[in-house]
Amino acid sequence: MEKVLIIEDDELIAELERDYLEAGGFQVEIALDGTTGLQKAQTEEYGTVVLDVMLPGKNGFEICRELRRNQDLPIIMVTARREDVDKIRGLGLGADDYMVKPFSPAELVARVRSHIMIHQRLLERKEGRKPTQLLMGNLKILPEERRVFLGEEEIALANKEFELLLLMAQNPNIAFSKETLFNRIWGMDSVGATDTVTVHINRLRQKLERNSASPRMIETVWGVGYRFKINV
Structure with a gap:
């Protein structure tokens, strides 16, 4: 505990x-x-x-x-x-x-x-533990190789897009504030966090969602930020 x-x-x-x-x-x-x-x-x-x-x-x-x-x-x-x-x-x-x-x-x-x-x-990474691949529906993430697949199709992601997706996918159904996402991925205080995070989330949705205007994978949590949704 x-x-x-x-x-x-x-x-x-x-x-x-x-x-x-x-x-x-x-x-x-x-x-x-x-x-x-x-x-x-x-x-x-x-x-x-x-x-x-x-x-x-x-x-x-x-x-x-x-x-x-x-x-x-x-x-x-x-x-x-x-x-x-x-x-x-x-x-x-x-x-x-x-x-x-x-x-x-x-x-x-x-x-x-x-x-x-x-x-x-983060501690697991520092201690050198190998993370396993993440499988969620037809989405597959290979953390060590930094590769992402939708079905059989490999999706090209920029570095920050990949890190943002990996962080949320490793913590499914948990809502992250934009400030927290910015601080974790960019490693600095949150000046400009809203615009930067929003832009990267929109890019991820365009690449991963069937309909980026009505996302099912990366949800907006109003008043909080975003979460990676999986059904449990």
Whole structure:
């Protein structure tokens, strides 16, 4: 069972997030101030940290900066502040995602699960484990060879198109925000993320979908971003 650390000074919000995450199958610990939260994150193992920005002791930006010096666990920053500059700053410091309050606790659970799965995939690559081919209907992806087939036809994809498709296909039915996709594939903060991700998604749909205007494989999740859909 993956363990999640919530660093949040509002106890009611922290408990609500904990309840949803525990219902989603996660083990959860709470720290109500920045100093305690940083200490726990540095001395214990967590699958993800859900990090509020405005905290007593150390604020979320300081904690994110400290953690990124020697840890690569997923960090999801949350805040009531809606200014883009805060979002850009958090992502620039190494946060994997950024959510603005109020948000759906169910969406938080989905994002935590998504980031843990992505992180596990990255660890597998670093450890040299060979990913198997991905087969979904008539779509076949060969990660090691970086090749994609629809039936017997090989589909030519640009590098970023392939990486975008592979990331979503390895995490089917999970909705990714455009910011998360941009950060994961391009490896930088999300300035310009919306246009860049949208363009690449449209190209993938044109190459992979029978009707790109009514996609069945790469779906738009309104208010969130995109997901690679398979029937389960």
